[in-house]
Amino acid sequence: MLVHSRTGKWATWVLFLVLFLPLFALPLLVIVAASLSTNWSGAFPSGPTAEHYASAVRGDSLQALTTSLVTAVTASVLALTVGTWAALAAATLNKRGKRLLDALFMLPVAVPSVVVGLAVLVAFSQPPVLLNGTRWIVILAHTVLVTAFAHQSVSAAILRLDPMYENAAASLGARPSYVLRKVKLPLLLPSLNAAAGLCFALSMGELSATMMLYPPDWMPLPVQIFTATDRGSLFTGSAVAVVLMATTLLVLLAVSRIRTKASYR
Secondary structure, three states: OOOOOHHHHHHHHHHHHHHHHHHHHHHHHHHHHHHOOOEOOOOOOEOOOOHHHHHHOOHHHHHHHHHHHHHHHHHHHHHHHHHHHHHHHHOOOOHHHHHHHHHHHHHHHHOOHHHHHHHHHHHOOOOOOOOOOOHHHHHHHHHHHHHHHHHHHHHHHHHHOOHHHHHHHHHOOOOHHHHHHHHHHHHHHHHHHHHHHHHHHHHHHOOHHHHHHOOOOOOOHHHHHHHHHHOOOHHHHHHHHHHHHHHHHHHHHHHHHHHHHHHHO
8 A cells, every 4th residue: 555654544444435335335235135135115125035046047047147158258259359469460550550550449439339339230230241130240249349448458568568578589580470479478468368357347247239239039138137127127137137246256256367377477
């Protein structure tokens, strides 16, 4: 901690708790409390039950969770591949070319995600590439939305790389492809893992663009949560939301362990 005095440390912790509890912790605790209740007519919920979780981990909810996981993993892999390739290519360009490439990849973030969903829907609803009504249009939209974060994360990591390692490998006669595989990518591995976790988390929670694109047989979990709460099933929707949060956190914890081991390497 940057604050060294005892009074300053206590003040920092108090300020953190005052800001953290009402803004972040309490809303999540409300969702957890609602998922374990059957009624909420007063200040506190009543009728404790775990039946909502029984329906949240089977049937349509389980299928929606699987759909979200497949979509997020596929979109993250594609985004990481494209974003890393673009970041490596941008590092070889001049300042103007790099700025143009960065702006191109940041464009989907600069506009609302519903606009990206509409753009994908219009672009791929006609031949020669007809994806409307398939799962691939959802995966494509998620990839477009998260690629910018992968690109920016890897670009920032490339700027921090010491060129001494690449120069030493090249001076020993290593080909550029060998330097990339054996030197550069291993050095970027912690940043690649961090970017993969970020892309996965963003894809798991994406709703706006997904609402415009998903076919009936490919409904991700955020859409089901929205549908349940829109019908008035707030307690069931809360249980499904807790399942979504828990699944995302477990995957991010696994990715963080991989990133830690990669950092030691």
